[in-house]
Amino acid sequence: MAAKGLATAASAARRRGRAVPKIDLFYDVASPYSWLAFETLMRYRDLGVWDADITLRPFFLGGIMKATGNKPPATLKAKGKYMKGDLARMAKYHGAPLVPLKDPRAMFETLAAQRLLNAAAVDAPEQLEGLTRELWTRLWGGGGDIASEQGLQEACMGTGMDASSARSxxxxxxxxxxxxxxxxxxxxxxxxxxxxxxWISLRTCADDDDDRKPWEAFFGCDRFDVLAQAMGQPWFGPHPSLSKL
Amino acid sequence: MAAKGLATAASAARRRGRAVPKIDLFYDVASPYSWLAFETLMRYRDLGVWDADITLRPFFLGGIMKATGNKPPATLKAKGKYMKGDLARMAKYHGAPLVPLKDPRAMFETLAAQRLLNAAAVDAPEQLEGLTRELWTRLWGGGGDIASEQGLQEACMGTGMDASSARSxxxxxxxxxxxxxxxxxxxxxxxxxxxxxxWISLRTCADDDDDRKPWEAFFGCDRFDVLAQAMGQPWFGPHPSLSKL
Known part of the structure; x- marks a missing residue:
């Protein structure tokens, strides 16, 4: 398979001591396009197509909107209508079982979920990816609520945690x-x-973690081709395993 | 070259009498992302990679914004800052010599230019593509103004028109x-x-031009992969001639 050959090439680059690009994925499970970006990034990492260190960084989208004065796209009627169709085809394209929300208000109640993800990042980092996927599968995959204590407890247990670890x-x-x-x-x-x-941020140089050093920014799930180009690594669409190269 | 082989395959499909997809590109030279979409579409048409009938439809973006209540992205400070960097790399990626506007107000003075393009569509359709490119090269390529009579006259003559035809x-x-x-x-x-x-609209069925029949919509210059998928035709990135397939 092509991806395997590429993975080998990437590992070789890493062995030669080149700086490995760092990718930070800032996301809130409120955002469906973030789910698509997440699954595609995880796929590129799992198949080893990209030689990059990917960090999952759950943040609070409500805080971002408030601080910048931005508004959710769907608050504009024409944009909301377009987004509904665009999300459906982008979900199919990226391969995430996304279904429209029955009650759009659920999108604005993710503070507890984002805190839970940060607790996982600190106490159980090996669970962060699975718990993130579980929360998206509940909220945007029709699998249940993530606002109630009960919903969050179920999400934790969906990753294989026992009831007591979930409660902790x-x-x-x-x-x-x-x-x-x-x-x-x-x-x-x-x-x-x-x-x-x-919000995907990329650093290709070997700088330390000083945030005053520049990071390149990629907004949305539709800049992966340009992100790949910036890293000098290949882009085969959202399903690299299907690539015939 | 790969594109040639694909062109042949596409022509064969056309000869077999399959409905040829129709693509309408609605654009205003005010919009730099529209320039990128335009150049990429023209490239796919020129190389014959896509078997599609592409129609250039100059419209008035100011009217669209007013009717829908939408605002230019750059009116939000953080978005404007991001857009500046994003435009530069997208221009490089799509291959258009786009440079930032010295005076952003020029973006809001395209009514006369869009009327000129509609005059070309009616009286000199063979000039429409060249004139469109000329206007973009002036406004977003640092080539001069397109708001004054003089600027528009120069744009017309830039396509090879003589002074008298330009005046007419x-x-x-x-x-x-x-x-x-x-x-x-x-x-x-x-x-x-x-x-x-x-605003790119696509119809893949063989319907007539009744606007009540559904058209699929693609907003921006970053949905070409999904547009290609909807047509069942290939996407090789913005430069199909460089594809190694």
């Missing part, structure tokens, strides 16, 4: 340091220019 | 039927869901 993680998500972490992640994204989600 | 076309652009045509084109785009530019 949920309790942790209310702690001051976790709340502060979510705020800080949102601030970092703002400093990197974010006004929406997904 | 300019005079025609003030006629009532041309003004009405621009309004009508803008109305058609609104009926097809437009809230910005470029």
């Amino acid at each position: 993680l949920l309790a942790r998500s209310g702690d001051a340091d976790i709340k502060a972490r979510l705020k800080e992640e949102t601030e970092v994204a703002l400093r990197r220019g974010a006004f929406g989600a997904p | 076309l300019l005079a025609r652009s003030g006629d009532a039927d041309i003004k009405a045509r621009l309004k009508e084109e803008t109305e058609v785009a609104l009926r097809r869901g437009a809230f910005g530019a470029p």
Whole structure:
């Protein structure tokens, strides 16, 4: 398979000591386009097509909108109508089982979910990816609510956690340091220019983590071709495993 | 070259009597992303990669924004900042010599230019593509103004028209039927869901030109992969001639 050959080439580059590009994915499970970006990024990582260090950074989209004065696209009638059709075909294209929300208000109630993800990032980082997917599958995949205690508990258990670990993680998500972490992640994204989600930031040089050093920004799930070009790595569309190269 | 082989395959499909997809590109030279969409579409047509009938439909973006309540993205500070960088790399990626406007107000003075393009569509359709490119090269390529009589005259002559033909076309652009045509084109785009530019609409069935029949909409210059998929035709990025397939 092509992806395998590419993975080998990428590993070779890594062994030669070239700086490995860093990709930060800032997301809020409120954002359906972020789900598409997430699945595509995870696919490129799992197949080893991209030699990049990808970090999942759950932030709070409500805070981003408030700080920048931006409004959700669907608040404009014509844009909302277009987005409905665009989301359906983009979901098919990127391969995420996205279904329209029955009640759009659910999109605005993700604060607890984003805190939970930050608790996972600190206490159970190996669960972060699975829990993120579980929350999206519930909210945007028709699998249930993520605003109630019960919904979040079920999401945790959907990743294979037992009831007691789920309860602990949920309790942790209310702690001051976790709340502060979510705020800080949102601030970092703002400093990197974010006004929406997904906000993908890329650093190709070997700089340290000083945020004053420049990061390149990619907004949305429709700039992967340009992101790949910026890294000097290939783009085969959202399903690299289907590539015939 | 790969594109040649594909062109042959496309022509064969056409000969077999399959319905040829129709693509309408609604654009205003005010919109830089429309320039990128235009150049990429013209490239796919020139190389014969896509078997599609592409129609250039100059409309009035100001009218679209007013009717839908939409605002130019750059009116939001963070979005304007992002757009500046995004435009530069997208221009490089799509291959248009786009440079930032010295005076952003020039973007809002395209009514006369859009009328001129509608006059060309009626009186000199063979000039429409060249004149469109000329206007973009002036406004977004640093080549001069397109708001003054002088600027528009120069744009016409830039396509190879003599001074007298240029004057005639300019005079025609003030006629009532041309003004009405621009309004009508803008109305058609609104009926097809437009809230910005470029607005690309696609019909793959063999229906007649009844606007009540559905057209699929693609907003922006970043949905070509999905547009190609909807037509069942290939997408090789903005430069199909460089494809190694």
